[in-house]
Amino acid sequence: MLEESAIVVKIDNGQTWVVGTQSNACAGCAQKTSCSSTDLANVLKKKPIPVDSELSLKTGDTVMVAIDESVLLRAAFSLYITPLIGLFIGAGIADSLVSDSTPYGDVWVAGGALTGFALALFIMHTIQKYAFLNYYARPVVVKKC
Numbered sequence: 001m002l003e004e005s006a007i008v009v010k011i012d013n014g015q016t017w018v019v020g021t022q023s024n025a026c027a028g029c030a031q032k033t034s035c036s037s038t039d040l041a042n043v044l045k046k047k048p049i050p051v052d053s054e055l056s057l058k059t060g061d062t063v064m065v066a067i068d069e070s071v072l073l074r075a076a077f078s079l080y081i082t083p084l085i086g087l088f089i090g091a092g093i094a095d096s097l098v099s100d101s102t103p104y105g106d107v108w109v110a111g112g113a114l115t116g117f118a119l120a121l122f123i124m125h126t127i128q129k130y131a132f133l134n135y136y137a138r139p140v141v142v143k144k145c
Helices: 036-046 069-097 105-136
Strands: 002-012 015-020 049-051 062-067 140-144
Touching: 062 069, 069 105
Parallel strands: none
Antiparallel strands: 002 015, 002 062, 015 049, 062 140
16 A cells, blocks of 8 residues: 555545645655655645545544555556557558558558547546546545554
8 A cells, every 4th residue: 555644634524635745755765756655645745635534534634545556556557558459459440441552541540540549548538537536546544643
């Protein structure tokens, strides 16, 4: 689990909203750019986000927020593989529709590949907007600090 400290900024209808706190690099490593422990903090710092919590909290409490690493790995895998598959499917469909004697046939295949790529990006955006972030990748409050 990736964990990061956060401050509760709002509690609205049982929903807890947090914003990340300033985190420092650990004593053993000053390279924050390559450190994965600050990944969750970068997301939390941008704006208040809703988190699931079973603890009784109030505004101003410092909490430890966690998200499962496997969820992030699956999201990254699908984010990279889906557009690549769309690219190849689009190119394959365009190649099967274009005959060998068609002028600029390669341009049509490239256009089909880009269309498949764009369609795959749109599908990923829709899945992320409506399903992934709302149901599967919700951070949870682990403990009160």
